[in-house]
Amino acid sequence: GAVVSQHPSWVICKSGTSVKIECRSLDFQATTMFWYRQFPKQSLMLMATSNEGSKATYEQGVEKDKFLINHASLTLSTLTVTSAHPEDSSFYICSARDRAGYPPEQYFGPGTRLTVT
């Protein structure tokens, strides 16, 4: 089946620093990738949608200058949390839509646990 990887799987950073999370579709091409955030015992909340080669679309309430998204190729999207603060600590999950499938299926990565101290 389709595989989506994320790196790193977990990261600890100090308040005020930036951290980059990578999301890759390993065996398919994804024109659209999604970034979600999940707090403990809560469901997934969409942060932004990124399309290859264009600017990401952010959900209401998500600061685009704080959460920088780059989708430079059909298999890679990155999320950079800039000037991280403890309240940014969360589980970040990316998802990729297989552009070759119809109807298009959406596959999720294993998630990245971010802890800001």
Next chain:
Amino acid sequence: EDQVTQSPEALRLQEGESSSLNCSYTVSGLRGLFWYRQDPGKGPEFLFTLYSAGEEKEKERLKATLTKKESFLHITAPKPEDSATYLCAVRGPHNNNDMRFGAGTRLTVKP
């Protein structure tokens, strides 16, 4: 606005005790209802997509059904390894690029 409500919030079963999880939704022009399984500290694992009322899909001990207002995930003779959080999500015409998730049902199967 599209809404997805899952019930129960948590479910504890004995091994072999069959049951069903519910996902109620309000969306006009459903373009897909999705079921995922999520283990602690991991990303969601795709299970099923349903597109129209009356559709059913099966995979091992799981069977998903869909009506115009809700979907059920039936678990037959569950095993401890079926313990996980089961997430339901819908995609509608107004959010064609993403899915709206429910809060999930945490299933625990005791041996």
